[in-house]
Amino acid sequence: xxxxxxxxxxxxxxxxxxxxxxxxxxxxxxxxxxxxxxxxxxxxxxxxxxxxxxxxxxxxxxxxxxxxxxxxxxxxxxxxxxxxxxxxxxxxxxxx
Numbered sequence: 001x002x003x004x005x006x007x008x009x010x011x012x013x014x015x016x017x018x019x020x021x022x023x024x025x026x027x028x029x030x031x032x033x034x035x036x037x038x039x040x041x042x043x044x045x046x047x048x049x050x051x052x053x054x055x056x057x058x059x060x061x062x063x064x065x066x067x068x069x070x071x072x073x074x075x076x077x078x079x080x081x082x083x084x085x086x087x088x089x090x091x092x093x094x095x096x
Contacts, residue, residue, distance in 0.1 A: 021048035024074045025060045026095055029067060033095030036063050048077040049085070056089040069093055 018041040025036045038061065042048050052075040055061070064070050071093045076084040 018043060019048075019077060019079050021051060022076045023048075023052055023055060023060075025055055025064070026071045026074070027060075027064055028069045028071050028090075028093045028095055033071075036060055042077075045077050045083060048075055051075070052085075052087050071095060 021040045021042045023038050023040070027034050027036060040048070040051060042051070052073045055073045056070055059065075060070055060073070069090060071090050072086055072088045074084065074086045076082045
């Protein structure tokens with residue numbers, strides 16, 4: 001019984017420290033542009049920023065196709081007070 005209470009407490013404590021990390025990618029495909037987005041639960045701002053930086057190498061978690069170009073990734077972190085930043089991957093491509 002003590003083990004079950006310990007596990008439940010551990011799960012509740014771990015989830016209370018997690019914050020939302022919302023990643024939004026701006027994708028260029030020739031003349032048109034679109035946005036894709038995903039949400040992750042991470043422990044700190046550094047993890048959110050690393051996920052945002054890695055989106056160019058992992059093709060936004062496999063969602064960007066070969067004929068598309070990931071221009072920038074915007075990330076916001078936090079549950080209540082949000083931090084928002086943009087990482088530009090390709091300064092030459094422009095979306096209007």
